[in-house]
Amino acid sequence: MFRGLLKIALVPVSLVALSTAALAQAYPSKPIKLVVPFSAGAISDGVARFVSDRAGKLLGTTFVIENKAGANGSIGAREVATAEPDGYTLIVSSNSAHAANLYLYKSLTYDPVKDFVPVTGLTQNPHLVVIRSGLPAKDLKEFIAYAKANDGKLSWGTGNSGSLANASALMSKTGFKAVKASYKSQPQAVVDLLAGRIDFMTVDYFNVGEHMTAGTLKALAVTSKNRLDALPNIPPVAATVPGYEVVGWIAMFAPAKTPEAIVGKLNKAFTDVLKSKEVQDYMQSRGMLPFPTTPAELGAFQKQQITQWAEMLELAGVERQ
Amino acid sequence: MELLANLTHGFDVAVTPINLLYCLFGVTLGTLIGVLPGIGPAATLAMLLPMTFSLSPITSLIMLAGIYYGSQYGGSTTAILVNLPGEASSAVTTLDGYQMARQGRAGAALGVAAIGSFVAGTVATLLLAVFAPPLSKVALSFGSPEYFSLMVFGLIGAVVLASGSLLKAIGMVLLGLATGLVGPDIETGNQRFTFGAENLYDGINVVIVAMGLFAFAEIVLNLDHTEERRSYTKDVHGLLPSLEDLRRIVNPVLRGTTIGSFLGVLPGGGPLLAAFAAYTVEKKVASDPSRFGRGAIEGAAAPESANNAGAQTSFIPLLTLGIPTTATMALMLGAMTMQGINPGPQVVSKSPDLFWGMIASMWLGNAMLVVLNLPMIGIWVRLLTVPYRLLYPAILLFCCIGLTSLDNRAFDLYLGAAFGFAGYVLLKLGCEPAPFLLGFILGPSMEENLRRALVLSRGDFAVLVEQPISAAFLLAAAALLVAVIVPAVRKRREEAFHE
Amino acid sequence: MIKAPQDFWAGLLFVAAGLFVLIAGRDYPVGTASRMAIGYFPNVLGWALCVIGGLIAIRALMVHGASAPRFALRPLLPLVAVAAFGCLLQPAGLVVATIALIVVSNFGSDRFRPLDALGLTLVLVPFNWIVFVWALGLPLPVFPWT
Numbered sequence: 027m028f029r030g031l032l033k034i035a036l037v038p039v040s041l042v043a044l045s046t047a048a049l050a051q052a053y054p055s056k057p058i059k060l061v062v063p064f065s066a067g068a069i070s071d072g073v074a075r076f077v078s079d080r081a082g083k084l085l086g087t088t089f090v091i092e093n094k095a096g097a098n099g100s101i102g103a104r105e106v107a108t109a110e111p112d113g114y115t116l117i118v119s120s121n122s123a124h125a126a127n128l129y130l131y132k133s134l135t136y137d138p139v140k141d142f143v144p145v146t147g148l149t150q151n152p153h154l155v156v157i158r159s160g161l162p163a164k165d166l167k168e169f170i171a172y173a174k175a176n177d178g179k180l181s182w183g184t185g186n187s188g189s190l191a192n193a194s195a196l197m198s199k200t201g202f203k204a205v206k207a208s209y210k211s212q213p214q215a216v217v218d219l220l221a222g223r224i225d226f227m228t229v230d231y232f233n234v235g236e237h238m239t240a241g242t243l244k245a246l247a248v249t250s251k252n253r254l255d256a257l258p259n260i261p262p263v264a265a266t267v268p269g270y271e272v273v274g275w276i277a278m279f280a281p282a283k284t285p286e287a288i289v290g291k292l293n294k295a296f297t298d299v300l301k302s303k304e305v306q307d308y309m310q311s312r313g314m315l316p317f318p319t320t321p322a323e324l325g326a327f328q329k330q331q332i333t334q335w336a337e338m339l340e341l342a343g344v345e346r347q
Numbered sequence: 348m349e350l351l352a353n354l355t356h357g358f359d360v361a362v363t364p365i366n367l368l369y370c371l372f373g374v375t376l377g378t379l380i381g382v383l384p385g386i387g388p389a390a391t392l393a394m395l396l397p398m399t400f401s402l403s404p405i406t407s408l409i410m411l412a413g414i415y416y417g418s419q420y421g422g423s424t425t426a427i428l429v430n431l432p433g434e435a436s437s438a439v440t441t442l443d444g445y446q447m448a449r450q451g452r453a454g455a456a457l458g459v460a461a462i463g464s465f466v467a468g469t470v471a472t473l474l475l476a477v478f479a480p481p482l483s484k485v486a487l488s489f490g491s492p493e494y495f496s497l498m499v500f501g502l503i504g505a506v507v508l509a510s511g512s513l514l515k516a517i518g519m520v521l522l523g524l525a526t527g528l529v530g531p532d533i534e535t536g537n538q539r540f541t542f543g544a545e546n547l548y549d550g551i552n553v554v555i556v557a558m559g560l561f562a563f564a565e566i567v568l569n570l571d572h573t574e575e576r577r578s579y580t581k582d583v584h585g586l587l588p589s590l591e592d593l594r595r596i597v598n599p600v601l602r603g604t605t606i607g608s609f610l611g612v613l614p615g616g617g618p619l620l621a622a623f624a625a626y627t628v629e630k631k632v633a634s635d636p637s638r639f640g641r642g643a644i645e646g647a648a649a650p651e652s653a654n655n656a657g658a659q660t661s662f663i664p665l666l667t668l669g670i671p672t673t674a675t676m677a678l679m680l681g682a683m684t685m686q687g688i689n690p691g692p693q694v695v696s697k698s699p700d701l702f703w704g705m706i707a708s709m710w711l712g713n714a715m716l717v718v719l720n721l722p723m724i725g726i727w728v729r730l731l732t733v734p735y736r737l738l739y740p741a742i743l744l745f746c747c748i749g750l751t752s753l754d755n756r757a758f759d760l761y762l763g764a765a766f767g768f769a770g771y772v773l774l775k776l777g778c779e780p781a782p783f784l785l786g787f788i789l790g791p792s793m794e795e796n797l798r799r800a801l802v803l804s805r806g807d808f809a810v811l812v813e814q815p816i817s818a819a820f821l822l823a824a825a826a827l828l829v830a831v832i833v834p835a836v837r838k839r840r841e842e843a844f845h846e
Numbered sequence: 847m848i849k850a851p852q853d854f855w856a857g858l859l860f861v862a863a864g865l866f867v868l869i870a871g872r873d874y875p876v877g878t879a880s881r882m883a884i885g886y887f888p889n890v891l892g893w894a895l896c897v898i899g900g901l902i903a904i905r906a907l908m909v910h911g912a913s914a915p916r917f918a919l920r921p922l923l924p925l926v927a928v929a930a931f932g933c934l935l936q937p938a939g940l941v942v943a944t945i946a947l948i949v950v951s952n953f954g955s956d957r958f959r960p961l962d963a964l965g966l967t968l969v970l971v972p973f974n975w976i977v978f979v980w981a982l983g984l985p986l987p988v989f990p991w992t
Contacts, residue, residue, distance in 0.1 A: 065393075065677070072685045075397065092985060093393060096754060097548035130536075135545060181803055187536075207491075207799050208534040211677075213670045217614060220668075223490045223803060232684065236669055236691020312684070347538055383977075394984075512853070514905070518860040518898045525867050525891050532884045539884055540870055563925060570921035570954050736955040740948045740966055743924055747931045747947060748974065752984055760932025764925040771922070775915035776856035794887045806880030 053113050053288050054087040061117045063102030065095040069232050069312065070276050073149055074118040076308060080299040085291070098187070099123030100135065107141035111281040113288035118148065120276045121331055126187060129336040132346050138332070142279040144324035146293045147317035148300065149309055151274040152250035153192045153228040155263065156243050158219050161226070166247040166266045169226070173202040180204040183224040185212035187344075188274045191335065192228040192249055194342030199267050219243060230274075231257070231313025249273060256310045272338070275317060275331070277324055289321055354476060357703030360405060361711055366704070369406050373413025374712045378719060380414065381421020381433045384558065384742075384749045388418040388434075392678040396685070404686040405701055409708045411679050416468065416658045416709070419618065420716050423460045423651055427453060428727060429742050431562035435553050436618035436654040438784050439626045441561060443639060443646030450642050454728050458588040459596050459644055460651040461720045467604040467652035468713035471659035474608050476706050479695065482612050482660070483667040489613050491800035492811050496820035497613075498793035501620055503824045504627040505785035506831060511640075513831070516782045519773070523786025526551065533795050534802075546758040555759055556787055558746050559766020560773075560780040566739050567771040587724065588644070596648035599629050603652030611657030614664050614672040618657035623785060625653035631830065659709060666690050666702060850911025857903030864895025923954035939989045940979065944971050 060078055064071045071093065078089035094102035103123040109115035117123075124138040155166065163169035173180055182204050184190040189212065197204060207224055209215040212233045218224045220242055228249065237243040247263040248254055251271045263270040278296060280289060297318035299305055309316050319327065360366065380391045391414055399407035422433025427444035440460065447456040474482070489497075502524075506516045529540045530550025541547040588596075606628065607621035629649040630639045639646045664670040669690040671677040683690060688701060695702050731738075750759045770780055804810035812818045848854045867888055874885025927950035934943040945967055952963045978984045 068677070068681060069684070072681055076685070079397075079400070090985075091397075092755075094755065095549075097545055100545065100548070101754075101756075205802060205805070207802050209799075210533055210795070213677075214614065217487060217668070217670055218490060221487045221490060233669070236689050236694075240691065311687070344536055347536070512902075514898060514902050515853075515856055518856070518895065518902065521891055521895050521898060522860070522863055525863065525888070525895065528888060528891075535884060537884055539874065539888065540867075542870075563928065566924050567921045567954075570924070570956075571918045736952070736957045737962055737966060739924065739955075740927075740951045741970060743927065743951050744931075744944060744947055744970055744974065747928055747943075748978055748984070748986070751932075751935060751986065752978075755985065757932035757936065761929050764928040764932075767925045767928065768922065772859075772917075773856075775852075775917065776859060777852050777912060778856055798882050801880055801882065808880070 053291060054085055056114065057088045057090050058082075058113070059092055059115045060089045061092050061094050061102045061106050061115065063094055063096070063099035063117070063119060063123055065093060068095075069151075069230065070118070070120060070149075073276065073309070073314065077148060077296065077299055077305060078118075080302070080305065081292075081295045084295045084298060098127055098130065100127055100131065103127075103138070104136045106279070106281055107136040109281050111284040113280065113284055113292070116145065116278055116280050116292070117142075118276055118278055121274050121335060122187060124277070124279065124328060125331040126191075126335040126339060128332050129339050130187075130344070130347060139325075139328065141282050143282050143284055143289060144319075144321045144328060145278040145280050145289055146296045146300075146321065147275060147277040147319040147324050147327065148296070149276050150250065150315040150317045151188075151230055151276070152248050152254065152313070152315065153189060153230055153272070153274070154234065154245040154257075154260065154313075155196065155226065155228050155247045155249070156219065156234055156238075156245050157226045158222045158224070159242055159244060160222060161244075163246070166261070166263065169246055170200045170202070170266070173197075173204065174200075178203045178205070180225040181207055181223075183207045183209055183215035183218055183227045185209040185215040185229075187339070188230075189215075189228045190342050190344070191338040192272045193226075195272050195338045196228065196249075196263065196267070196270075198341050199270060216243075235313070250315060254310070254313060254315070256313055272334075273315075275327075277317070277319075277328075293321055350477060353699070353703050354707065356699065357705075357707035360700050360704030361409070361707035366406055366409050366708060367711070369402070369410040370413050370708050370712050371715055373410035374417035374420075374715050375719065377414035377417020377419075378421040378424075378716065381418035382424050383421075384425055384431050384433060384562065384746045388415050388675045388678075391418070392675060392682070396678075396682060399682050399686070404683070404688050405704050407682060407686060408679070408688075408701070408705060409712075411682055412662070412705060412709060413712045415675055415679065416655065416712065417716060419655050419658045420461065420464055420720055423464070423654075424457060424720075424723075424727060427456045427460065427647070428731060429562060430565040431742070431746070432557050434618070434654070435557060435784075435788065436622045436650075436657070438557060438561065438619070438781060439622040439650040439654075440647055442626065442781055443641070443643050444651075446640065446642035447644065447647060448731065452642065453731055454724050455588040455592050455644065456647050457724045457727060458721065459592060459648040461717050461724075462588070462593070463596060463600045463603065463648040463652040464655035465713050465717040466600050467607060467656040468659055468716075469710060470604045471608045471611070471656040472706055472710045472713070475659060475663060475709070476703075479663050479667055479702075482663050485609075486612050486614060486664045486668060486670070488816065490814070491796040491803065492814045492817040493820070494613075495793055495796040495800055496811060496817040496824070497620075498789045498796065500820045500824040500827065501624070501789050502786065502793065503827045503831070504624060505782045505789070511777060511779060515776075515778045519778050519780070519782040520786035523783035523788075524790035526556070526783075527787040527790040528794075530791075534798060546756065550791075551762065551787075552753055552759065553784075553788055554753060555750060555763050556766055557784060558750060559763045559768075560770035560783060562742065562746055563763060563767025564770025564774055564780065566743065567767060568774055569735065569739070571771075587721075592644050595644055599625075599645040599649035600652045602628055602632075603649035604656045607653030607656030608660045610653075611660035611672075612663050614670050618654035618661070619788060621653040621657035622650035623781075625649040627827075655713075662705070662709075666694050666705070848907060849909060850906040851914035852906075852912035854903050854906035855914065857899045857901070857906060860899030860902065861896050862899075864892045864897075864899060866892075867895060868892035920956065921954050924951040927951035927954070936987060937990070939987045939991075940974060941971055941989060944974060 062071050062074045082089045099122045106117040163172050238245050248260050249263050249272045300316045300318040422437040423440050425431045425433040426437035426440040427448050430441050430445040432438040444456045505520050603625035606625045610621040629645050630636050661672045665676050671680045750763050871888040875883040876885040877883030927947045931943045931947040948966045949963050952958050
C-alpha cells in the first residue's frame with residue numbers, strides 16, 4: 027500500500043517537474059520586462075538597451091525596458107525582488123543596488139543576495155584618475171608624491187558613490203588627504219575640474235574622453251586590474267599601487283526561485299552577445315569591459331564586492347542611513 | 348564669410364526629406380508632450396530612445412532636439428490655458444498668461460507666446476552658430492561662488508514676482524526652500540526630512556509640486572464658490588494678438604531673448620531661471636508694475652522668449668563641452684553616445700555636419716512650431732468654451748496620467764493631491780505659489796553651492812566677493828532688494844499717514 | 847482686535863511651518879558658518895519662517911486687511927479623486943481608475959449631473975487608451991486582469 031501511495035505521489039511531482047521543464051522549453055514565449063534602476067540615457071541604461079536588444083534577437087523575444095531610478099537603485103531592486111519568478115521580470119543592477127546599498131541603508135527593503143538569483147555579469151566600469159591641466163605631475167607616481175608633499179591642500183570632486191569610493195580608496199592606500207567637494211553629478215564635477223577649481227577626481231571614461239583628447243584634462247591611470255584596450259597608454263593604478271582594483275559593474279539578476287533552466291537560457295544568450303565583436307567594440311570604445319560570467323561566478327563576485335564596498339565606503343567616511 | 352558657408356552646409360544637411368520629416372515629427376510630438384501635463388520631454392525621450400537606434404545620428408538628434416524645444420511651446424499652452432506649467436520654466440508664464448485667459452484673451456496670450464518664442468529661437472540659434480565656443484567658456488567660468496550669488500539674486504527676484512503682499516511672498520519663498528530640502532544631502536548623502544519614507548529618498552519631483560500647487564489648487568479654488576471669484580469668461584476677444592499687443596511686446600521679447608540666451612548657457616541655469624529673470628526685469632522697467640499678475644501681455648511675452656532662448660542655448664554646453672544642463676539634456680547626451688557621437692570641445696571641427704546641421708534644423712524646427720501652433724490657437728480657445736464642470740475632470744485625468752508616467756508609483760499622486768490641498772489653503776490665505784516654486788527649485792542649489800564654495804575656499808567667506816562674477820551678482824541682489832523694499836516702506840508710511 | 851484675519855492666519859501658518867522645520871531637524875548636526883553641516887540651513891530657515899510669520903501676524907493686528915477665509919469641503923473632492931486614481935491604477939487598471947476619478951471629481955462641482963460623468967467616461971477612457979497606451983506606449987495596466 028505504501029508503494030501504491032508513493033506511486034500516486036509521484037504523479038503530481040513528475041507533473042510539476044515536467045511542467046517546469048516545459049516552461050523552460052517554451053521560454054521565452056512573450057516579451058520580458060527588464061527593470062533598469064538608472065534614468066534613461068545614463069550610460070548603464072544605454073548598455074542595457076544595446077545588449078538586451080541583441081540578446082532578445084537570440085532568444086526570439088523582445089526586452090521591454092522599464093526605467094525605475096531612485097534611492098540608488100533600491101526602488102527598482104525591490105520591485106524585482108517581489109516579482110513573479112517566472113523569468114519574465116529581470117533586473118539590470120549595479121554595484122549600488124546589489125552591493126553598496128547593503129552598507130548604505132540600515133534597513134534595506136530587499137536582500138541583494140537572498141531575494142535574487144544571479145544570471146550573468148554585463149560590464150565592468152573602471153574609473154580613470156584624472157587631474158586638472160596645470161597640475162605638475164606626469165604620471166601617477168609623481169602625482170602621489172605631489173599630493174603627499176601638499177598633504178591636505180589639494181581638492182577633489184565626486185559626483186556619485188562610485189567615484190567617491192574610488193578616490194577614497196586611492197587616498198587611503200597611498201596615504202594622503204585632500205579636501206572633498208561633492209557634486210550632484212559627474213559632469214558637474216568635470217566642469218570644475220576643467221576650470222581648475224578642483225585638482226583631481228576619479229571618473230568614468232565616458233565623461234572625460236573628449237577632454238582627454240583635447241588635452242584639457244590629463245588621465246593618469248585606470249582603476250581596473252589591467253589596461254583598457256581603448257586606452258593602451260594609460261597604466262592601471264595597480265602598477266603603482268599593487269593589488270588595486272576598484273570597478274563599478276552592472277549585472278543581470280532574476281528574482282529568487284526563478285527556475286535554473288530559465289536562468290541558464292538567459293545566461294547563454296547574454297554571454298554569447300557579450301562575446302560578440304559588435305558588443306565588445308561598443309563597450310571598449312566607451313571605456314567599459316565586457317563581463318560575461320556563469321551565474322555562480324557572479325554570485326561569488328557579488329559577495330566579494332559587498333564586503334569590498336562596505337570597507338571602501340566606511341573608509342570614505344560615508345555614514346549608514 | 349565662413350559663417351555663411353557653414354550655415355549653408357548646415358541647411359544642406361537639414362533640408363533632406365528624411366531630416367525634415369523627423370524634425371516635423373519631433374516638434375509635433377514635443378508640442379503634444381508639452382501640452383500633456385506631467386509628461387515631460389524626459390519621459391518622451393526615454394520612450395523614443397529605442398527608435399533612435401534605427402536612425403542615423405544626425406536624424407535622431409534632430410528629432411530629439413525637436414521634441415525638447417517643441418515641448419517648451421506646448422508647456423506654455425497649458426500654462427496659459429489652465430494654469431498648469433507643462434514645463435517648470437512655464438511657471439512664470441502662468442502669472443500673466445493664465446490671467447489673460449481668464450479675461451478672455453487666451454488667443455492673444457498664446458499668440459505672443461508663439462511669436463515671442465519664435466523670435467527668441469531665431470536669435471538664439473544665431474548666437475549658437477556664431478558664439479558657441481566663447482559661450483561655452485562662459486559656462487566654464489561659473490563655479491560654486493558664482494552659482495550661489497546667482498541663486499541669491501534669483502531668490503530675491505522671486506520676491507519681486509509676487510503681485511501681492513511682500514512679506515507673504517518672502518514667506519512662500521522660505522517655505523519653498525524648506526520643502527526643497529527634503530531628500531538626500533549632496534555632501535554627506537544623509538537624508539533630511541524624509542522620516543524614513545523610501546519614496547522621498549530622492550527628494551520631491553518638481554513636476555509634482557507644480558502640478559499640485561498650480562493646477563490642482565486652481566481647480567479646487569474654481570469649484571469653491573464661497574469665494575468671490577471672477578468666473579472664467581466665455582467671451583473670447585479675438586483669436587490673435589492685436590497690432591497694439593504686438594507693438595507692446597517688441598521690447599519685452601528682445602529683453603527676454605537676451606536674458607534667456609545668456610542664462611541658458613549656464614549648466615544649472617537654464618530656461619527656468621531665464622524665464623523668471625526676464626519677468627522680473629519687465630516688471631521693474633514697466634511704467635505701471637501693478638498690471639503684472641493681472642494679465643499684462645508683457646508678462647507673458649518676456650518669459651516665453653526667455654525660456655525658449657534658454658532652451659536653445661542650453662545646447663551649447665551640451666555640444667561643446669559634453670555637459671548636460673538638465674535631466675533632459677542628459678538624456679540627449681545618452682542618445683548621442685549611443686550613436687557613437689561624443690560631444691566635446693572638438694565637435695565643431697570633428698563633426699561639422701552634426702553641429703551645423705543641428706543648428707540649421709533648430710531654426711527650421713522653430714519655424715515649423717510657429718506654423719503649427721498659431722492655427723491651433725483657434726482650437727485651444729474653443730476648447731476653453733467647454734463648460735468648466737466637464738473640463739476640469741479631463742484636466743485632472745491628464746494630470747494624473749502625467750504624474751504616473753514619472754516613476755510609476757501611486758505615491759506621486761498622493762503627494763500631488765497633498766500639494767493641491769496645501770496650494771488651496773495657501774491661496775485662500777492670500778499666498779501665491781510662484782515664489783514657492785522658485786524657492787523650491789533654487790534653494791537646494793543655493794545651499795549646495797554655498798557649502799561647496801566654502802569647502803573649496805577652506806571656510807573663507809571672502810571668496811564670494813573676491814570672484815568678480817560672484818560679487819557682481821551679490822551687488823545686483825542687494826540693489827534689487829533695495830529697489831523692492833524702498834517702495835514698500837514708502838507705501839507703508841503713506842498708509843500710516845492716511846490712517 | 848485682529849484687523850486682518852486672513853493675514854493673521856497666514857502668519858500663523860508660517861510660524862507653524864517654521865516650528866515644524868526646527869523640531870523635525872533638531873537632531874541634525876548644525877556645524878559652523880564656515881563648515882556647515884546638514885542642519886545649518888534648516889535651522890536658519892526654521893527661524894526665518896518663524897520671524898516672517900510673526901511679522902505678518904503682528905502686522906495683521908495693526909493694519910486692516912482681508913477677512914478670514916471660509917473653506918469648503920466639497921471642492922476638495924477632486925483631490926480625493928486624484929488619490930483614488932493613484933490607489934486604483936496598478937491593481938485595477940486604467941479604465942477603472944479613470945471612472946473612479948471622473949465620478950469622484952464630478953461630485954466636487956455643485957453643478958454635477960450624472961449624465962456628465964457618463965459622457966466624460968465614454969469620451970475619455972478610449973481617448974486615454976489611444977493616446978497614452980497605444981500611441982505613447984506608457985506601461986499602464988488597462989484592465990483589472992492585465
